[in-house]
Amino acid sequence: MENEKLDRDIRATIKKNWRLFKQSRLGMTGLGIVVFFGFLSILQPMLFLTGIWDEGIYHPVVGYDAEKVDRTIVECPKQYPTKEYQQEGDCPRVDEVNIRYLKAFNIEGEVGEIYESNLQPAPPSSRHILGTDSLGRDIFSQIMEGSQVAFVLGLISAIIGVGISTLLGTAAAFYGGVLDTYLMRQSDLVLMLPTLPFLFIISAFAELQIWHLAVVLGTIGGLGGSVITVKSQALQVKVKPFVDSARITGGSKRRIMFAHILPNVAPLALLFMVFSVTGAIASESVLSFLGLLNIDMSWGIMIYLAQAEGFIFTGLKYWWLILPAGLSVTLLAGGFYLVGRGLDDVFNPRLRRR
Amino acid sequence: MLIYTVKRFFEMIIVFFLFLIISYLLFNAIPGNAFSSLLLNPLLPPETYQRTIELFGLDKPLFERVQLYIINFFKGDFGYSYIYYPRSPIEVIAERLPRTLMLFSIVNVIAFYSGFLVGKVLAWRRGSKSETWITIGSVFSYTVFYPWFALMMLWFFGYKMNWFPLGKFLVPEKWYDSPYSSDEIFYTLILFTTIGSFLLFLVFIFTRNIESLENRRNARIVGLLFLLVLASIYWSNGEASLKRFYAADIAFHMILPTFTVTLVAFAGTALLTRTTMMEVLKDDYILTARAKGLSQKRIRDRHAARTALLPVVTSFIFTIITIIDGSVLTESIFSWPGMGQLILEAVTREDIPLAMASFSFIGILALIAHFIADVSYAFLDPRIRVKADT
Numbered sequence: 001m002e003n004e005k006l007d008r009d010i011r012a013t014i015k016k017n018w019r020l021f022k023q024s025r026l027g028m029t030g031l032g033i034v035v036f037f038g039f040l041s042i043l044q045p046m047l048f049l050t051g052i053w054d055e056g057i058y059h060p061v062v063g064y065d066a067e068k069v070d071r072t073i074v075e076c077p078k079q080y081p082t083k084e085y086q087q088e089g090d091c092p093r094v095d096e097v098n099i100r101y102l103k104a105f106n107i108e109g110e111v112g113e114i115y116e117s118n119l120q121p122a123p124p125s126s127r128h129i130l131g132t133d134s135l136g137r138d139i140f141s142q143i144m145e146g147s148q149v150a151f152v153l154g155l156i157s158a159i160i161g162v163g164i165s166t167l168l169g170t171a172a173a174f175y176g177g178v179l180d181t182y183l184m185r186q187s188d189l190v191l192m193l194p195t196l197p198f199l200f201i202i203s204a205f206a207e208l209q210i211w212h213l214a215v216v217l218g219t220i221g222g223l224g225g226s227v228i229t230v231k232s233q234a235l236q237v238k239v240k241p242f243v244d245s246a247r248i249t250g251g252s253k254r255r256i257m258f259a260h261i262l263p264n265v266a267p268l269a270l271l272f273m274v275f276s277v278t279g280a281i282a283s284e285s286v287l288s289f290l291g292l293l294n295i296d297m298s299w300g301i302m303i304y305l306a307q308a309e310g311f312i313f314t315g316l317k318y319w320w321l322i323l324p325a326g327l328s329v330t331l332l333a334g335g336f337y338l339v340g341r342g343l344d345d346v347f348n349p350r351l352r353r354r
Numbered sequence: 355m356l357i358y359t360v361k362r363f364f365e366m367i368i369v370f371f372l373f374l375i376i377s378y379l380l381f382n383a384i385p386g387n388a389f390s391s392l393l394l395n396p397l398l399p400p401e402t403y404q405r406t407i408e409l410f411g412l413d414k415p416l417f418e419r420v421q422l423y424i425i426n427f428f429k430g431d432f433g434y435s436y437i438y439y440p441r442s443p444i445e446v447i448a449e450r451l452p453r454t455l456m457l458f459s460i461v462n463v464i465a466f467y468s469g470f471l472v473g474k475v476l477a478w479r480r481g482s483k484s485e486t487w488i489t490i491g492s493v494f495s496y497t498v499f500y501p502w503f504a505l506m507m508l509w510f511f512g513y514k515m516n517w518f519p520l521g522k523f524l525v526p527e528k529w530y531d532s533p534y535s536s537d538e539i540f541y542t543l544i545l546f547t548t549i550g551s552f553l554l555f556l557v558f559i560f561t562r563n564i565e566s567l568e569n570r571r572n573a574r575i576v577g578l579l580f581l582l583v584l585a586s587i588y589w590s591n592g593e594a595s596l597k598r599f600y601a602a603d604i605a606f607h608m609i610l611p612t613f614t615v616t617l618v619a620f621a622g623t624a625l626l627t628r629t630t631m632m633e634v635l636k637d638d639y640i641l642t643a644r645a646k647g648l649s650q651k652r653i654r655d656r657h658a659a660r661t662a663l664l665p666v667v668t669s670f671i672f673t674i675i676t677i678i679d680g681s682v683l684t685e686s687i688f689s690w691p692g693m694g695q696l697i698l699e700a701v702t703r704e705d706i707p708l709a710m711a712s713f714s715f716i717g718i719l720a721l722i723a724h725f726i727a728d729v730s731y732a733f734l735d736p737r738i739r740v741k742a743d744t
Contacts, residue, residue: 025486026486026489026490026493185365185368185369188365188366188369188724189369189372189373189376191720191724192369192373192717192720192721192724193373193717193720194679194713194716194717194720195679196679196682196683197679197682197697197698197701197712197713197716198380200682200697200698200701200702201380201381201384201701201709201713202380204384204701204702204704205383205384205385278497282497282499282500285499285501286500286501286683289501289502290686290698299499303499303501303502303505307505312505312506312509313509313513315509315513315514322502322506325502326499326502326503326506329499329502330494330497330498330499330502330503333497333499334493334494334496334497334498337493337496337497338493341493344629348633
């Protein structure tokens with residue numbers, strides 16, 4: 001009987017909060033972005049399982065597909081300008097190939113013949129929606145793989161971090177004394193730790209997998225500044241009348257902490273969780289951008305490859321190598337941030353418009 | 355207040371010792387040691403390896419080694435850097451640290467000031483179309499994947515438009531017959547910027563109490579012009595006129611990194627100011643001010659923004675620590691030879707003495723920033739101040 005009532009209460013609260021959340025336009029935009037990337041990350045295994053995509057072609061790491069183009073073999077003149085070519089850079093044209101290159105690789109061919117060559121990186125086509133990279137791998141499939149990595153990492157690290165910080169923060173506020181002092185100094189220490197150099201050092205002696213990184217990031221995030229914030233929130237809850245009445249009616253310390261204080265700190269913790277996902281995604285991308293992670297494919301690695309192979313400075317000519325990965329990181333991190341803003345509006349009544 | 359500061363100071367010292375011990379243990383956990391490669395040489399008898407280990411004290415128990423490390427840290431003895439062999443890590447850091455500090459303090463001041471202005475206006479115009487678009491823009495620059503953004507900026511302004519140099523600290527060709535070393539010039543530049551910004555700060559402090567907003571703005575513009583004239587007099591006379599050419603080269607290389615980091619860094623302040631301003635605007639005294647018939651601008655700048663400043667300032671001081679993180683990326687993308695690039699280089703090339711020294715120095719920097727943040731927070735927030743005194 002009582003359980004049913006509790007259920008109804010919770011459902012009503014969720015409904016009310018959802019209504020409030022829907023009012024914030026930025027929050028809904030963020031939710032849309034997150035759902036979109038979530039859909040992308042589920043879509044890829046589905047495509048492989050149903051056989052619509054062949055793993056040999058579309059696999060993000062070992063797939064290969066060559067796009068064939070026909071090029072006319074020409075011999076570039078020694079002096080410019082000639083009738084056909086104005087400058088030295090004009091020969092060979094896009095649909096032509098210089099015979100000297102063919103000779104250098106011992107390929108047979110005469111001037112005027114058609115030579116079939118592989119085009120890599122290939123521009124977007126109906127086969128590859130976002131084209132292929134310089135190794136003939138499908139970019140769209142890589143983006144999907146990257147969003148799986150981002151979700152796994154972001155959610156694991158956020159859950160670990162929030163779990164730690166909520167427990168420790170509430171305990172610090174509730175028990176006070178030596179525990180409080182110790183926890184606060186500990187978070188001073190963690191806050192002081194420069195995160196990126198610290199991760200560099202860890203990556204120097206450990207082969208970092210995704211979940212290692214998630215645990216490390218979650219622990220650092222959970223022990224750091226969020227403990228202080230959760231503690232200050234819990235301190236505000238602790239002095240409320242219902243905690244006193246729980247104590248007077250004989251509630252044990254542990255029960256008061258878990259049944260009365262924790263639920264009131266939970267919204268703040270949820271907010272933290274959403275914001276820390278943003279940080280975790282950015283950290284992963286930065287580390288793999290610097291080539292310090294032991295991951296096959298992620299958005300950071302895509303940008304790292306584009307930069308290492310020198311496509312960044314070709315500008316927009318090879319836009320499919322540069323824009324999708326960078327924009328995906330930005331959009332997903334931004335999406336989580338906007339969801340956090342929307343939740344902030346819900347849980348912080350002072351921010352509401354009415 | 356004094357008691358609070360002293361108490362925090364002692365706590366900070368304890369935290370610092372813990373930090374030193376942890377950083378030693380961290381490096382100690384790296385498999386192998388600096389001389390493991392000697393074992394690979396078949397011509398070398400095993401005793402030689404043993405002797406080398408003993409010579410460098412690596413066979414001592416862990417506790418003793420930690421003790422030695424801490425003692426040597428306060429002696430300033432970090433051994434020798436492997437990459438920059440004859441130089442000690444302290445010398446390398448002494449060369450690199452000012453460059454990072456200079457670049458990022460300029461960025462911070464600009465980013466904080468512009469972010470606060472933007473956030474103030476955003477909160478004030480809540481619900482308008484421009485507010486939505488500027489907020490989306492700031493969210494974009496707050497969450498943008500920084501290395502990618504920096505590379506795009508470098509491509510657009512450095513390569514496509516060719517307005518700015520592609521990274522680096524200076525153009526070596528210009529410095530072949532230079533009578534000064536680049537460090538000398540850079541110290542002059544630092545001194546100039548510090549004094550300049552101090553004078554600018556004084557102008558702002560002195561004009562703060564001018565009642566009319568319009569007069570205050572005019573007074574500030576006059577002060578700024580006066581400072582500019584002073585600066586041009588300084589650079590066109592005496593020894594400074596000889597250094598001018600070289601200083602301009604370094605300053606020119608600083609523009610693009612400064613601009614890029616500012617674009618990214620200002621958004622955080624702007625978004626935070628927006629939130630705190632919105633909270634403040636709900637307060638009763640804003641309604642009172644409106645009822646008194648004060649002008650809109652006055653309510654915004656004098657009543658709301660002053661109150662909203664407090665959390666923004668404290669969070670700003672806390673972000674000084676994250677600057678060190680950002681510096682690694684900025685410096686490796688713009689090839690700016692500072693602390694961030696140094697620590698990345700030291701870690702990837704396994705130069706352990708240099709890596710340890712720079713890691714500890716970054717820790718000290720973070721510690722000082724943290725201490726200032728705590729004390730200034732207590733100073734700015736009367737609730738903590740009162741609690742600490744009693």
